[in-house]
Amino acid sequence: QLPKNEQYPPLFEDLLNVLQENLAYVNRQTRDERFGLAEYDFIIVGAGSAGAVVANRLSEVPTWDILLMEAGDEEQFLMDVPLLANMLQFTDANWKYKTMPSKSYCLGHVNKQCNFPRGKVMGGSSILNYMIYTRGHRKDYDAWADLGNVGWNSDEVLKYFLKSEDANITLQDHGFHQKGGLLSVTEAQYKSKLAKAFVQSGYELGYPVRDLNGNSQIGFNFHQLTMKNGLRHSTNVAFLQPIRKRKNLFVKKNCHVTKILFDETKLKAIGVEYYKGKNKYRVFARKEVIVSAGAINSPQLLMLSGIGPKDHLTSKGINVIQDLPVGRNLMDHVALGGLTYIVNDTSSITTNRILENPFNLHEYMMYHKGPIAIPGGTEALALFDLDHPNDVNGHPNLELLFINGAVSSDETLRKSFGIDDKVYNRVFKKTEQKNAFMIFPMIMRPKSKGWIELKDRNPFRYPAIYPNYFSDEKDLDIIVAGVRISEQLSKMKTMRSFNAKLWDIPILGCEHLQFNSDNYWKCAARHLTFTIYHLSGTCKMGPTKDPTAVVDSRLRVQGIKGLRVIDASIMPEIISAHTNAPTIMIAEKGSDLIKEDWGVII
Numbered sequence: 001q002l003p004k005n006e007q008y009p010p011l012f013e014d015l016l017n018v019l020q021e022n023l024a025y026v027n028r029q030t031r032d033e034r035f036g037l038a039e040y041d042f043i044i045v046g047a048g049s050a051g052a053v054v055a056n057r058l059s060e061v062p063t064w065d066i067l068l069m070e071a072g073d074e075e076q077f078l079m080d081v082p083l084l085a086n087m088l089q090f091t092d093a094n095w096k097y098k099t100m101p102s103k104s105y106c107l108g109h110v111n112k113q114c115n116f117p118r119g120k121v122m123g124g125s126s127i128l129n130y131m132i133y134t135r136g137h138r139k140d141y142d143a144w145a146d147l148g149n150v151g152w153n154s155d156e157v158l159k160y161f162l163k164s165e166d167a168n169i170t171l172q173d174h175g176f177h178q179k180g181g182l183l184s185v186t187e188a189q190y191k192s193k194l195a196k197a198f199v200q201s202g203y204e205l206g207y208p209v210r211d212l213n214g215n216s217q218i219g220f221n222f223h224q225l226t227m228k229n230g231l232r233h234s235t236n237v238a239f240l241q242p243i244r245k246r247k248n249l250f251v252k253k254n255c256h257v258t259k260i261l262f263d264e265t266k267l268k269a270i271g272v273e274y275y276k277g278k279n280k281y282r283v284f285a286r287k288e289v290i291v292s293a294g295a296i297n298s299p300q301l302l303m304l305s306g307i308g309p310k311d312h313l314t315s316k317g318i319n320v321i322q323d324l325p326v327g328r329n330l331m332d333h334v335a336l337g338g339l340t341y342i343v344n345d346t347s348s349i350t351t352n353r354i355l356e357n358p359f360n361l362h363e364y365m366m367y368h369k370g371p372i373a374i375p376g377g378t379e380a381l382a383l384f385d386l387d388h389p390n391d392v393n394g395h396p397n398l399e400l401l402f403i404n405g406a407v408s409s410d411e412t413l414r415k416s417f418g419i420d421d422k423v424y425n426r427v428f429k430k431t432e433q434k435n436a437f438m439i440f441p442m443i444m445r446p447k448s449k450g451w452i453e454l455k456d457r458n459p460f461r462y463p464a465i466y467p468n469y470f471s472d473e474k475d476l477d478i479i480v481a482g483v484r485i486s487e488q489l490s491k492m493k494t495m496r497s498f499n500a501k502l503w504d505i506p507i508l509g510c511e512h513l514q515f516n517s518d519n520y521w522k523c524a525a526r527h528l529t530f531t532i533y534h535l536s537g538t539c540k541m542g543p544t545k546d547p548t549a550v551v552d553s554r555l556r557v558q559g560i561k562g563l564r565v566i567d568a569s570i571m572p573e574i575i576s577a578h579t580n581a582p583t584i585m586i587a588e589k590g591s592d593l594i595k596e597d598w599g600v601i602i
């Protein structure tokens with residue numbers, strides 16, 4: 001409702017503005033090559049967070065012809081409106097994967113399956129994501145190097161984080177940020193009172209408010225975001241749109257690659273087979289095929305093509321080209337969902353309330369400001385090293401992610417996580433009329449690992465995904481510790497001024513346990529098991545002697561010529577950060593490795 005004496009905002013002019021922006025946006029898109037060449041120097045499969053970067057960097061070499069192939073369609077302007085992030089999961093831009101039904105996690109989700117969204121669109125999961133920009137701790141990358149991955153220690157990877165970055169942030173440590181890169185990193189244009197209270201309460205509890213991508217990482221802050229001018233800055237917009245006129249870059253959209261082709265006598269990748277609509281085609285690579293299809297599709301494609309665990313491939317009738325542990329080592333960050341605090345403040349986010357307010361619409365459509373610029377309701381985070389609570393330089397194993405709103409605040413939220421209706425109605429329905437925030441306690445260095453397998457040799461059949469959360473019970477201790485810190489936060493002076501109160505209707509399935517006991521929260525995590533979407537590790541990088549590795553430290557598939565994997569799947573151990581920026585770093589470094597190997601001076 002309009003406040004009294006307020007003039008109605010000029011929504012017609014706002015709409016015209018959006019139309020203009022949309023037109024300009026369409027004109028910046030890359031061409032979809034219908035025919036192209038029969039042979040390229042490099043073929044890149046997948047135009048996601050990694051693939052878009054690799055396409056940009058390789059096509060800097062004017063004598064190389066680069067083909068970028070993407071199963072999804074073009075990104076649309078509306079996909080870049082931050083508050084709508086969650087809704088994109090209900091569009092064709094999402095592969096809509098699900099895990100296999102489980103007996104020990106996602107128990108409160110429909111059919112006991114966790115939903116695993118992945119971007120199927122130019123820009124890949126950098127289109128579906130919540131834009132949070134974190135890089136990880138030095139120890140994460142030093143551990144990669146210690147495993148035998150030459151060139152991946154923290155100093156070496158920092159160069160590549162900086163290479164992409166165009167930072168526009170207020171609180172930043174010297175030497176950790178850079179201006180002038182292709183990827184805009186900035187803060188949200190709008191900060192809600194509740195998010196400010198979360199950060200302030202952290203301070204009151206004794207933690208620093210700091211640059212969480214700086215020298216040390218323990219503390220609180222608002223998000224740094226891959227956003228530009230209040231819009232999502234996907235890798236498609238950041239890395240591909242600016243180079244749409246390069247004559248040596250060819251992009252094929254809506255092309256599903258189903259097989260890598262080999263010269264089997266030489267154990268060399270020579271091209272790919274793909275479908276566009278119902279028609280099957282082949283295209284060839286003179287130098288290399290680069291698989292950047294993400295942590296589910298990269299291992300799937302390798303296995304379909306004969307690279308994977310020998311027994312598994314043989315059981316599916318696939319000719320084995322190379323026996324490697326593809327699909328193993330699946331890692332993710334997982335959180336307890338539904339930890340809700342009711343507050344007396346009306347700035348908590350209810351998507352409908354925000355979108356129904358014409359002033360919010362006006363502010364966003366005209367200036368890209370206001371609450372619509374909040375990425376899907378998340379605004380701030382905090383990192384902790386529970387093993388070394390007094391070490392300011394600690395290595396985080398717990399993150400608390402602040403979400404402004406409850407499960408009920410956005411109709412799409414419970415559907416995107418696939419929360420069972422019975423659970424929702426019993427536990428969360430009554431929060432619909434309340435103001436609330438949530439904290440997701442998240443395990444940053446999980447001990448539990450899962451795997452991905454083929455169901456059969458049909459390339460269009462989704463693989464079987466087993467994240468295997470909490471198979472190591474110690475992971476649940478991190479969740480409990482996160483709940484306890486959240487409890488302390490809710491009791492700080494600032495939070496008390498909002499009258500923050502834990503929502504105490506027990507989760508269906510955990511009612512037999514004493515509410516708020518450690519065992520209760522462990523049970524709750526097994527029922528409301530929220531992926532933070534950081535799937536990684538399924539084509540693990542490691543030295544040749546490591547039997548669990550798939551690619552070497554130059555990202556070459558072991559034992560095969562002309563084939564690399566460059567995306568989140570190569571992480572040997574998941575880093576203690578959200579995975580988009582690290583994946584972009586991997587792609588920046590991977591591109592330089594390719595250039596070096598082909599004698600290009602960097």
Ligand SMILES: Cc1cc2nc3c(=O)[nH]c(=O)nc-3n(C[C@H](O)[C@H](O)[C@H](O)COP(=O)(O)OP(=O)(O)OC[C@H]3O[C@@H](n4cnc5c(N)ncnc54)[C@H](O)[C@@H]3O)c2cc1C
Pocket residue numbers: 045046047048049050051069070071072117118119120121122123124125126128129130131132133134255256257258292293294295297298301532533534535567568569577578579580581583
């Ligand atoms: C809902 C969601 C929220 C997230 N939020 C954050 C966040 O806030 N911050 C953060 O840091 N990280 C976040 N992440 C994780 C982050 O976005 C991913 O780790 C990162 O995008 C992975 O990049 P990638 O290149 O490995 O894969 P993707 O970006 O998924 O790219 C793979 C691409 O390959 C294409 N492809 C796959 N198979 C084929 C094929 N056979 N043929 C042709 N093309 C194919 C896909 O369509 C896709 O475009 C989020 C992810 C999701 C899904």
